[in-house]
Amino acid sequence: MKKLNLVCALLGSLLAPLPAETVVKILHIQSIPQIRAIWQEAAQQYESSHPGVRIEFDYLENEAFKSKLPTLLQSKDQPSAFHSWGGGVMYEQVNSGICKDITSKAGADGLSDTFYPSALRNFMVEGKLYGLPNDAAPIVLWYNKELCQKAGVDPTKIQYWDDFIAAVKKCQAAGITPIAAGGKDEWPLHFYTALLMMRVLGKDGMQAVYEDKSGGFANPEVIKAFQLFRDLADLQPFQKGYLANTFPEATGIFHDGKTAFQLMGSWDLVEGPQNAADKKGFPIENLGWIFFPEVKGGKGKANDLLASVDGWLVTKDAPNETIDFMKVWLGKEIQTKLAAQNLFIPAVKGTADAIQNPLLKRIAQEVSNTQWIEIAMDQLLGPDTGRVLNDLTADLASGKTNPEKAAKDLETSWQRNKM
Amino acid sequence: MSSPEHPLLPDKESRPPAGLFKAGQPVEAEVLVHQLGSAAGSRVSVWHRLKNFSHAGRLTTLVLFLPPALLLFTLFVALPVLEAAYYSFFNWNGYGAPTKSAGLENFVRVWSDPVFHNSLLNNLWVILVSALIQIPLALSLALLISDRSRSSLVFRAIFFLPYILGEVVAGLIWRYLYDGNYGLVATVYHWFGLEAPEVLATVGWAETALLLVVVWKYFGFHMALFIAGRQGVSEDVLESAKIDGASRWQTTRHIVLPLMRPVVVLSLFFSILGSLQLFDLIIPLTGGGPSNSTNSAVSYLYNFGIRRMRVGFGSAVGVSLFVICVFVMLFYKRLFMQERATR
Numbered sequence: 009m010k011k012l013n014l015v016c017a018l019l020g021s022l023l024a025p026l027p028a029e030t031v032v033k034i035l036h037i038q039s040i041p042q043i044r045a046i047w048q049e050a051a052q053q054y055e056s057s058h059p060g061v062r063i064e065f066d067y068l069e070n071e072a073f074k075s076k077l078p079t080l081l082q083s084k085d086q087p088s089a090f091h092s093w094g095g096g097v098m099y100e101q102v103n104s105g106i107c108k109d110i111t112s113k114a115g116a117d118g119l120s121d122t123f124y125p126s127a128l129r130n131f132m133v134e135g136k137l138y139g140l141p142n143d144a145a146p147i148v149l150w151y152n153k154e155l156c157q158k159a160g161v162d163p164t165k166i167q168y169w170d171d172f173i174a175a176v177k178k179c180q181a182a183g184i185t186p187i188a189a190g191g192k193d194e195w196p197l198h199f200y201t202a203l204l205m206m207r208v209l210g211k212d213g214m215q216a217v218y219e220d221k222s223g224g225f226a227n228p229e230v231i232k233a234f235q236l237f238r239d240l241a242d243l244q245p246f247q248k249g250y251l252a253n254t255f256p257e258a259t260g261i262f263h264d265g266k267t268a269f270q271l272m273g274s275w276d277l278v279e280g281p282q283n284a285a286d287k288k289g290f291p292i293e294n295l296g297w298i299f300f301p302e303v304k305g306g307k308g309k310a311n312d313l314l315a316s317v318d319g320w321l322v323t324k325d326a327p328n329e330t331i332d333f334m335k336v337w338l339g340k341e342i343q344t345k346l347a348a349q350n351l352f353i354p355a356v357k358g359t360a361d362a363i364q365n366p367l368l369k370r371i372a373q374e375v376s377n378t379q380w381i382e383i384a385m386d387q388l389l390g391p392d393t394g395r396v397l398n399d400l401t402a403d404l405a406s407g408k409t410n411p412e413k414a415a416k417d418l419e420t421s422w423q424r425n426k427m
Numbered sequence: 428m429s430s431p432e433h434p435l436l437p438d439k440e441s442r443p444p445a446g447l448f449k450a451g452q453p454v455e456a457e458v459l460v461h462q463l464g465s466a467a468g469s470r471v472s473v474w475h476r477l478k479n480f481s482h483a484g485r486l487t488t489l490v491l492f493l494p495p496a497l498l499l500f501t502l503f504v505a506l507p508v509l510e511a512a513y514y515s516f517f518n519w520n521g522y523g524a525p526t527k528s529a530g531l532e533n534f535v536r537v538w539s540d541p542v543f544h545n546s547l548l549n550n551l552w553v554i555l556v557s558a559l560i561q562i563p564l565a566l567s568l569a570l571l572i573s574d575r576s577r578s579s580l581v582f583r584a585i586f587f588l589p590y591i592l593g594e595v596v597a598g599l600i601w602r603y604l605y606d607g608n609y610g611l612v613a614t615v616y617h618w619f620g621l622e623a624p625e626v627l628a629t630v631g632w633a634e635t636a637l638l639l640v641v642v643w644k645y646f647g648f649h650m651a652l653f654i655a656g657r658q659g660v661s662e663d664v665l666e667s668a669k670i671d672g673a674s675r676w677q678t679t680r681h682i683v684l685p686l687m688r689p690v691v692v693l694s695l696f697f698s699i700l701g702s703l704q705l706f707d708l709i710i711p712l713t714g715g716g717p718s719n720s721t722n723s724a725v726s727y728l729y730n731f732g733i734r735r736m737r738v739g740f741g742s743a744v745g746v747s748l749f750v751i752c753v754f755v756m757l758f759y760k761r762l763f764m765q766e767r768a769t770r
Contacts (some may be wrong), residue, residue: 075733078521078696104522191628192714249607249625251717391520392735399719406630406719 030327033064034320035080035087037073040278043351044223046362047177050337050381061329063077081323083108088326089334092139092319094130095383096390096425101321107138108322113331114140122340126138127355130317136283139321140338141355144375145273146197146315148297148385152290155268159184163269163298167188168237171206172301176245186243190258190268191251194398199271200240201401202385203300203314204233210307211380219371225419236303241405251406256283263289271300274371278351286408297367312380316387317355347372389422396421470573508749515742524737525641533743542719543744546727547751553702553723556638557645562694565646569653570679583654587647594644598711601640604626630720631714639720640708645701649694656690657683681695692763699759724748 010336020182038044044065046217066087068076073091080086081101092098101107114120114137127141136369149172151163161175161181190196206214217224247253247261260283262270270276281289299310320338322330336342344356350365353372362374375381386394400418403409409417517525535545561717569585572579589597604611605626613623626632660683668678707726709715715722715730722730724744732741 067559078736082522097736100520100522104520106522192716249628252607252625252628252713392737395735402716403718406718 019425030061030329031083032061032065032066032089032254032327032330032333033087035066035068035073035077035090037068037070039069039281040348040351041068042349043346044313046342046345046351047337049345051138051333054333057331058329061333063333084368085326086323087322088330089139089322092131093384094385095319095387097387098131098138098321099133100390102133102138106323108324108326109136109138109139110140110230110322110331111135113328117335119329119335122211122338124354124357124376127317127319130383131355132322134412137399139315139319140334141319142338143352144315144317144381145275145352145382146313146354147203147271147300148272148298148371149300150262150270150276150295152265152268152270153261153294153296155184157180157264158182159268161268163296164302166298169204169301169303173240173243174258176240176269180243180245181201181241185267186245186246186269187247187248188258188262188270189246190253190255191246191368191402192253194253194395195384196255196258196272197401197405198386198398199314199384200237201234201397201404203271204236204303205230205385206314206380206382207300207303207308208233208306210309211312213307214382220423223419226415226421229266230415230418231411233303234414236324236406238411241407247407251402259283260285265290265294273387274353274368275316277365277368280321292365292367297371309372311378313374313378313382314384315375315381318379318382319355367387390425392425393421404423466707470548500510508746511742511745511749513742515746516737517739518737519739520736521733521738533740534747534770536740537743537747540731542722542731543727545720546722546764549637550702550705550720550723552634552638552697553641553705557698558695561646561698562691564642565649565694566653566691568603568646569650569657570683573654573657583651586650589644589769590647590651592644594707595711597644598708601636601643605636607734610656627713628717630717633717633721633735636713637709640712641702644708649698652690652694652697653687656687658712659690661685693753695763696759699755700752703748724751 028414038047044067047065050063055061055063077090081090092101098107098279111120120137120140122142124144127144129136131137131139131141148246149163149166156163156175159175159179161178163175166172166175175185209217212399213229216222217227217230247258247267250258253261256279259270259272259276259280261267262272263280263284271278281287284290300309300314302310322332338356340356340359343356343359344362346352347354347359347362350363350368353360353363353368360369360376363372364370382388386398388394389397397418400409400414404411406416468697514525514531516531518527518529518532519525572582572586592600603609607613607623607625607628610623612626616623624632626636664682664686665678668682673681702723704725705723706729709721709723709726710729715726719727719730725748728741728744728748732738732744
């Protein structure tokens with residue numbers, strides 16, 4: 009036996025790799041080539057000043073990423089940092105001990121202070137920081153100026169939900185499809201119900217719901233929000249066959265100039281035209297955006313933002329160079345470059361001014377002005393309840409369920425998944 | 428043990444019968460052989476006998492090949508099933524180890540979920556369509572092109588093509604075909620000046636669309652089985668039937684089909700098995716929607732278990748599906764695959 013051990017030890021030491029360089033693996037879902045190019049720049053910049061460290065970017069498509077992540081995070085292919093939307097999924101990940109507490113490390117050189125506080129908060133659990141934000145992408149109501157003009161609609165005058173309904177009806181009267189939405193993916197539809205809940209309940213109201221006061225989700229105001237969405241869906245305002253269209257297909261239809269409105273995040277400015285039939289979409293002068301309308305008598309304000317605040321969570325066994333690299337990668341210089349190309353709204357303070365595109369610039373200004381940024385609810389509510397909300401919204405749209413039952417089902421799922 | 432006459436001679440009881448060996452010939456070799464062959468009769472163990480038996484190679488083969496097969500089966504079949512059964516009693520999100528015990532709650536939730544019932548129903552629909560539409564279709568085609576002419580060979584290749592396609596590819600292809608704006612279905616409707624229906628977005632239509640794709644994808648496989656079966660029917664039988672004056676239809680109905688019964692039974696077995704596993708076609712085609720109407724049991728497991736990070740719940744679905752499969756297979760075997768020993 010001893011002899012066997014000796015032989016194994018010898019073999020092992022022969023076969024063992026030489027001390028390797030430190031590899032920082034970043035797992036992302038970014039498909040836009042311009043963004044990836046600038047990230048590579050940051051990687052090269054860091055590698056040249058830090059020999060012995062290699063930065064590796066790994067890509068997974070959105071849905072594949074969501075499905076594969078649990079297995080990846082618990083295998084030896086664990087990335088050093090990975091994309092996150094924050095919210096309920098992040099809570100689950102943090103609670104299972106996968107993530108590293110970087111409060112002190114990030115606070116050390118003032119790294120955490122370079123970000124918008126509300127964006128940074130999205131990656132905190134019980135006061136401890138587990139990741140860093142990348143960008144803030146609010147959801148706004150985009151419109152096609154030309155089509156709106158044809159229908160006799162002035163989007164800048166839409167202030168309340170009733171105005172929006174009237175605009176939809178006007179579009180239909182003019183033979184224009186009012187709204188593009190990706191019903192198969194379901195999350196584009198859930199923007200409506202989430203925003204309506206925000207507009208009806210307001211910040212404090214939503215907080216009370218999360219804290220199970222007044223019946224949680226099964227309260228009359230949530231039902232009212234769902235009813236308002238139902239009223240919209242009953243008008244059949246979406247493109248034909250919307251329940252079978254994915255987000256890329258739906259946004260392609262919008263940028264082909266086929267519908268007047270699309271409720272979508274600010275990422276659509278870059279991703280949308282790429283999905284149009286000619287890969288360019290209609291001219292940008294023709295594009296505009298307005299806030300999601302308020303609800304008369306509701307407590308929410310027009311500039312309360314529903315947004316996707318994406319960022320990077322750091323894993324438990326990540327090398328220290330990960331945060332070091334993030335100082336460069338998520339630093340002002342690189343992020344300003346990204347902003348200047350209008351690729352997204354970085355979560356780093358002071359980069360908004362570099363944004364060239366006036367539409368995106370205005371959105372960035374609202375991000376710094378707003379009192380309330382709510383994270384997209386299909387992420388905030390967790391992997392299970394989030395998808396339940398998505399399913400319910402699609403069912404409300406198709407008429408398969410009613411507002412009371414939907415609110416009740418949502419509350420049941422929420423209770424079941426309480427952290 | 429050896430006799431006093433000669434050290435190698437066995438004692439009287441196990442001595443070869445007299446006259447076995449010719450007198451005068453060297454006796455030692457035969458004695459040795461006989462000794463080895465039945466060394467002192469029953470006094471040496473069976474193992475000893477087997478080991479030295481001339482069929483020694485068979486045992487070696489068994490010992491060499493059985494453990495790897497058993498290992499693979501245990502690792503990839505038995506162990507996962509047992510693990511799934513274990514996980515199904517927990518409320519687990521897939522991270523770390525399961526800690527929140529849930530008792531039978533997952534099973535209760537699975538079986539009381541109307542979406543699960545609908546998924547099982549969809550599985551049943553696929554089985555029925557396979558049995559009542561796909562197999563008769565495959566059978567009739569097989570009977571038409573089971574000869575060896577060139578045109579038959581060409582058609583066989585064509586009909587088999589859908590089966591060769593990857594399932595995800597097939598799902599995607601049909602997704603575009605069914606598209607109500609740009610797809611083939613839409614084009615056909617537009618020829619007639621009509622609005623094309625949104626097949627994959629409408630609840631009733633989507634299920635029918637899925638069944639159509641299933642039939643299209645797998646009928647080639649069954650057709651190939653039936654062609655092989657048909658070619659196994661002895662020509663002599665058919666010739667004698669012809670001589671007896673049987674018409675083509677009579678020959679087919681009374682001779683060919685009964686002789687092909689085992690192949691049809693096997694084919695139905697495969698299609699039931701396949702439809703219980705249906706998943707790869709559904710995800711690219713409809714994703715289980717619209718409104719969760721086109722889920723199968725497995726896609727339900729994926730959508731409601733894995734995607735929602737409820738691994739315990741998904742495991743409960745998996746275990747339920749496993750039990751259903753076992754029962755179906757046992758029942759099927761009993762009903763159709765009994766050995767016809769009494770005939």
